[in-house]
Amino acid sequence: MESWPPGGSGPAEAGRRPRGLRGADLAASASLLSGAGAEAGCSAPAVAAVLPAGGSGERMGVPTPKQFCPILERPLISYTLQALERVSWIKDIVVAVTGENMEAMKCIIQRYQHKGISLVESGVTRHRSIFNGLKALAEDQPNCRLSKPEVVIIHDAVRPFVEEDVLLKVVTAAKEHGCSDYDLEFGTECLHLALKYCHIKAKLIEGSPDLWKVTYKRDLYAAESIIKERISQQICVVMDTKEDEEHVGHRLEEMLKNELNHVKVTSGRDIQQIILEQCYNFVCVNVMTSDFEETQKLLNMLEESNLSILYPVVVISVQFLDYESVPFGQKMENLMQIREFAKEVKKRNILLYGLLVYYPQDEQKLQESLRQGATIIAALIKERNSGLVGQLLVA
Amino acid sequence: MESWPPGGSGPAEAGRRPRGLRGADLAASASLLSGAGAEAGCSAPAVAAVLPAGGSGERMGVPTPKQFCPILERPLISYTLQALERVSWIKDIVVAVTGENMEAMKCIIQRYQHKGISLVESGVTRHRSIFNGLKALAEDQPNCRLSKPEVVIIHDAVRPFVEEDVLLKVVTAAKEHGCSDYDLEFGTECLHLALKYCHIKAKLIEGSPDLWKVTYKRDLYAAESIIKERISQQICVVMDTKEDEEHVGHRLEEMLKNELNHVKVTSGRDIQQIILEQCYNFVCVNVMTSDFEETQKLLNMLEESNLSILYPVVVISVQFLDYESVPFGQKMENLMQIREFAKEVKKRNILLYGLLVYYPQDEQKLQESLRQGATIIAALIKERNSGLVGQLLVA
Numbered sequence: 001m002e003s004w005p006p007g008g009s010g011p012a013e014a015g016r017r018p019r020g021l022r023g024a025d026l027a028a029s030a031s032l033l034s035g036a037g038a039e040a041g042c043s044a045p046a047v048a049a050v051l052p053a054g055g056s057g058e059r060m061g062v063p064t065p066k067q068f069c070p071i072l073e074r075p076l077i078s079y080t081l082q083a084l085e086r087v088s089w090i091k092d093i094v095v096a097v098t099g100e101n102m103e104a105m106k107c108i109i110q111r112y113q114h115k116g117i118s119l120v121e122s123g124v125t126r127h128r129s130i131f132n133g134l135k136a137l138a139e140d141q142p143n144c145r146l147s148k149p150e151v152v153i154i155h156d157a158v159r160p161f162v163e164e165d166v167l168l169k170v171v172t173a174a175k176e177h178g179c180s181d182y183d184l185e186f187g188t189e190c191l192h193l194a195l196k197y198c199h200i201k202a203k204l205i206e207g208s209p210d211l212w213k214v215t216y217k218r219d220l221y222a223a224e225s226i227i228k229e230r231i232s233q234q235i236c237v238v239m240d241t242k243e244d245e246e247h248v249g250h251r252l253e254e255m256l257k258n259e260l261n262h263v264k265v266t267s268g269r270d271i272q273q274i275i276l277e278q279c280y281n282f283v284c285v286n287v288m289t290s291d292f293e294e295t296q297k298l299l300n301m302l303e304e305s306n307l308s309i310l311y312p313v314v315v316i317s318v319q320f321l322d323y324e325s326v327p328f329g330q331k332m333e334n335l336m337q338i339r340e341f342a343k344e345v346k347k348r349n350i351l352l353y354g355l356l357v358y359y360p361q362d363e364q365k366l367q368e369s370l371r372q373g374a375t376i377i378a379a380l381i382k383e384r385n386s387g388l389v390g391q392l393l394v395a
Numbered sequence: 396m397e398s399w400p401p402g403g404s405g406p407a408e409a410g411r412r413p414r415g416l417r418g419a420d421l422a423a424s425a426s427l428l429s430g431a432g433a434e435a436g437c438s439a440p441a442v443a444a445v446l447p448a449g450g451s452g453e454r455m456g457v458p459t460p461k462q463f464c465p466i467l468e469r470p471l472i473s474y475t476l477q478a479l480e481r482v483s484w485i486k487d488i489v490v491a492v493t494g495e496n497m498e499a500m501k502c503i504i505q506r507y508q509h510k511g512i513s514l515v516e517s518g519v520t521r522h523r524s525i526f527n528g529l530k531a532l533a534e535d536q537p538n539c540r541l542s543k544p545e546v547v548i549i550h551d552a553v554r555p556f557v558e559e560d561v562l563l564k565v566v567t568a569a570k571e572h573g574c575s576d577y578d579l580e581f582g583t584e585c586l587h588l589a590l591k592y593c594h595i596k597a598k599l600i601e602g603s604p605d606l607w608k609v610t611y612k613r614d615l616y617a618a619e620s621i622i623k624e625r626i627s628q629q630i631c632v633v634m635d636t637k638e639d640e641e642h643v644g645h646r647l648e649e650m651l652k653n654e655l656n657h658v659k660v661t662s663g664r665d666i667q668q669i670i671l672e673q674c675y676n677f678v679c680v681n682v683m684t685s686d687f688e689e690t691q692k693l694l695n696m697l698e699e700s701n702l703s704i705l706y707p708v709v710v711i712s713v714q715f716l717d718y719e720s721v722p723f724g725q726k727m728e729n730l731m732q733i734r735e736f737a738k739e740v741k742k743r744n745i746l747l748y749g750l751l752v753y754y755p756q757d758e759q760k761l762q763e764s765l766r767q768g769a770t771i772i773a774a775l776i777k778e779r780n781s782g783l784v785g786q787l788l789v790a
Contacts, residue, residue: 209611216604218617225616328731329724336723336789379782387774391788394731 047171048092048149049084050133053077053105053157054122066214067157068104071224072312072384073349076214077105078112079160079227082310085114087164089171092146094136095157096122096129113309118146130154151175160223161210169205177203231280231311232381235260238268238284240294248320248359249285252370256283259374271298275305281381282315290319290326290334292341299345299352308349314381315345315352318373320359331356335392342390353380354392369395442566443487443544444479445528448472448500448552449517461609462552463499466619467707467779468744471609472500473507474555474622477705480509482559484566487541489531490552491517491524508704513541525549546570555618556605564600572598626675626706627776630655633663633679635689643715643754644680647765651678654769666693670700676776677710685714685721685729687736694740694747703744709776710740710747713768715754726751730787737785748775749787764790 053067067077077095084090097105099121109117120136122129133154137146151174153167173179214223237253257265266274268282282302284295295317307313317338321331335354342352355376358369373395380388448462462472472490479485492500494516504512515531517524528549532541546569548562568574609618632648652660661669663677677697679690690712702708712733716726730749737747750771753764768790775783 212611212613216607218607218621219613221620222613222617225620226613327724327728329722329726329728331724332727333722333724339789375782376786379780382782383778383780385774385778385780387770388783388788391771391786393783393786394734 046150047090047153048094048137048146048151049090049153049155050130050137051077051080051084051093051095051155051157052122052126052129052133053095054098054101054129055126055158065101066220068101068108069214069220071220071227073386074112074310075108076160076220076223077157078108078114078310079223080155080157080162081109081114081117082112083160083162084155084167085116087167090153090167092116092118092137092149094118094120094133094146096120096133098122111309113306156213158214159211160214161212161226163208163210166205166208166211173203173205179203227311228382228384232263232384234264234266234277234279235281235283235377235381236266236268236271236274236279238271238282238294238298240284240286241288247287248357248366248370249287249318251366252283252285252318252357252373255370255374256377259371260378271301272305275301275307278307280307280311280313282313283318283377284315285318287320290331292317292338295352296341299341299350302350303345303348311349312384312386313350314384315350316355316377316380317352318355318357318377320357322359332392338392339390346386346389351380351384351386351389353389355395356392357395441545442485442548443489443532443541443546444485444548444550445525445532446472446475446479446488446490446550446552447517447521447524447528448490449493449496449524450521450553460496461615463496463503464609464615466615466622468781469507469705470503471555471615471618472552473503473509473705474618475550475552475557476504476509476512477507478555478557479550479562480511482562485548485562487511487513487532487544489513489515489528489541491515491528493517506704508701551608553609554606555609556607556621558603558605561600561603561606568598568600574598622706623777623779627658627779629659629661629672629674630676630678630772630776631661631663631666631669631674633666633677633689633693635679635681636683642682643752643761643765644682644713647678647680647713647752647768650765650769651772654766655773666696667700670696670702673702675702675706675708677708678713678772679710680713682715685726687712687733690747691736694736694745697745698740698743706744707779707781708745709779710745711750711772711775712747713750713752713772715752717754727787733787734785741781741784746779746781746784748784750790751787752790 055067056065067080068075070076071079081093081095084093093116095105095117097119102119102121105119108114109119118136120129120132123132134152137149137152139146151171153170155162155167212219214220235256237249237256239249241247241249253265253267256263266279268274282298284298286292286294295315298315302308302313302315319331319335321328326334335356338352338354345352355373357373358365360366360369376393376395380393450462451460462475463470465471466474476488476490479488488511490500490512492514497514497516500514503509504514513531515524515527518527529547532544532547534541546566548565550557607614609615630651632644632651634644636642636644648660648662651658661674663669677693679693681687681689690710693710697703697708697710714726714730716723721729730751733747733749740747750768752768753760755761755764771788771790775788
């Protein structure tokens with residue numbers, strides 16, 4: 001995994017803090033980078049990003065600096081890195097963190113398998129941190145894998161929801177206007193400095209409402225809800241039978257579609273493909289079988305796919321209860337082994353729940369239990385509550 | 396219930412929109428109210444509040460105006476009214492809503508039992524709405540129960556977390572500085588108007604970070620999480636036995652205290668008193684009995700108390716399973732009647748869940764099941780998921 005330069009030569013070891021530079025040098029220094037990528041014969045990436053992440057998060061009212069606060073158990077900065085990594089034309093990302101947090105940051109990069117990230121030590125101010133990041137990009141050392149970029153995006157580590165289109169606007173404007181440093185906050189000091197000290201005109205790019213900054217504790221709550229909502233937009237229904245289109249499994253699927261009309265409900269014909277499409281919710285419907293064999297197959301596929309590295313994946317194993325064949329108590333007892341499965345897969349960030357749906361002869365009652373089943377499935381997917389894994393719910 | 400003036404004479408029927416007034420008249424008009432409460436022999440309340448709530452919530456990206464968006468199924472504006480009602484020295488609250496939303500607003504006032512609220516029709520701008528509210532307070536009609544206040548607080552309907560201390564600062568400053576209209580937003584148009592047109596000096600009062608405005612959809616998420624957190628700060632444990640301090644119920648209580656160290660865990664000696672203190676979480680531990688009699692008593696008390704009018708109350712009925720006496724399946728079957736209770740009390744905003752805790756002889760295993768029980772209780776209280784009511788969870 002290429003996560004940060006190993007050994008002592010890369011910017012990860014950047015105790016080499018620039019001496020005696022004023023904040024104003026930041027923008028000037030950044031401007032030196034401009035045009036570097038346009039040199040003839042240079043295969044360097046056109047765009048890089050610098051993330052100042054040395055803040056202490058005082059306003060948050062929590063002891064952890066906000067960029068390291070967990071959302072669904074993953075630190076906020078990892079979401080921001082993910083957002084930037086998704087943009088294919090950002091070749092290098094330099095993160096400036098305090099020496100104190102350097103090791104923790106390395107662990108984050110490794111655990112969440114971030115690629116193309118370099119670390120530098122942050123400065124005492126945000127501008128110093130940015131400067132250190134720019135310096136790492138500007139240095140053309142033999143052992144350094146970083147290359148001089150044409151444009152450098154300065155992006156806050158605590159703005160996790162940045163979209164490619166906004167970044168593209170920034171880069172396009174940077175190229176057109178010759179600016180060297182962009183920041184999307186109105187009235188930011190960076191903009192002020194660029195206007196004051198550079199012989200170039202800074203341009204303000206309108207951000208989207210998504211581009212907000214996690215500042216207070218309430219913003220962490222909001223971020224968590226937004227992330228939960230985003231990964232709950234698709235549900236894959238996996239059946240243990242494919243023949244009978246009329247059976248109760250398909251009826252449950254239809255009910256899910258009706259109840260969750262904003263959610264895409266996919267039939268799991270090709271689960272590998274659906275995993276590749278990053279669906280984080282699976283409903284494994286067992287009609288023909290009354291064990292966890294099908295669920296186990298699905299869990300194996302999920303484990304192999306590494307899908308759950310970034311987000312918790314919800315798997316709901318559904319069984320039906322026909323009172324006439326097996327008594328409720330016995331059925332429950334048989335299914336309690338789900339607790340052990342759940343405990344095991346929880347370690348790999350897969351949240352497994354069981355759902356037992358009554359299957360009465362009476363059509364109206366069946367309709368009702370299917371509806372309740374859909375409600376429970378929706379609730380489990382929406383909340384992604386890790387405290388309830390292994391539970392067997394009854395509809 | 397005194398919720399809005401009945402009949403056609405009160406400001407609820409305020410189709411009487413002021414003619415030809417400019418925005419600037421607002422502050423001037425407001426200044427007329429200043430000192431009204433100080434008149435000799437006047438028993439009028441000293442302070443009133445006007446809530447402009449006629450906005451359409453365009454930025455929210457949802458069809459419902461943001462002040463009517465539900466949080467835990469209750470409209471946002473009801474939380475704001477609750478925050479103002481709690482302040483004993485605010486005698487009158489005037490809400491300005493569009494004619495279209497007048498009936499909905501009346502329903503909200505009735506359903507959540509808000510007191511001392513008057514309704515006026517909002518204007519086409521925020522200032523017009525405020526003006527209409529002030530006008531209702533200034534009018535000294537015989538049929539109008541409103542009295543001229545000394546100070547009027549203008550408060551956004553979408554700032555639900557306003558605290559008494561901030562309001563008190565505003566009122567104190569208003570009295571000292573003679574200002575008639577205060578708004579806590581820096582650079583607000585109200586402040587601008589007051590400075591421009593009034594011969595008084597407006598004073599800016601520093602708000603708290605809690606005083607934020609629900610503007611975007613993410614703010615609704617944040618508000619919901621904050622409210623959930625606030626009502627989860629206290630758990631009352633009710634036991635069906637009081638003698639043996641060593642028994643498993645007390646051990647579960649101790650485990651809860653350890654696991655949830657930020658939460659106040661109260662023993663339910665005097666449940667009526669605890670209900671009065673507005674505790675919204677109850678764990679009913681059944682050690683001596685294996686039915687729902689104790690839970691039913693608690694539910695009856697909660698229903699009589701009306702505690703659940705404003706927030707959903709969580710009740711978790713805990714049973715223990717001693718494998719040697721009753722088989723698991725049979726125990727589960729016996730306890731399934733909780734589903735019916737839960738369905739019934741859900742109608743009154745009480746969220747009932749069941750929890751079956753294994754009671755093995757092995758001390759280490761018992762410790763483990765108690766810990767898991769505490770985790771499940773914490774998860775249920777934190778999420779307050781209405782989709783899972785009536786479920787029987789197993790620790």
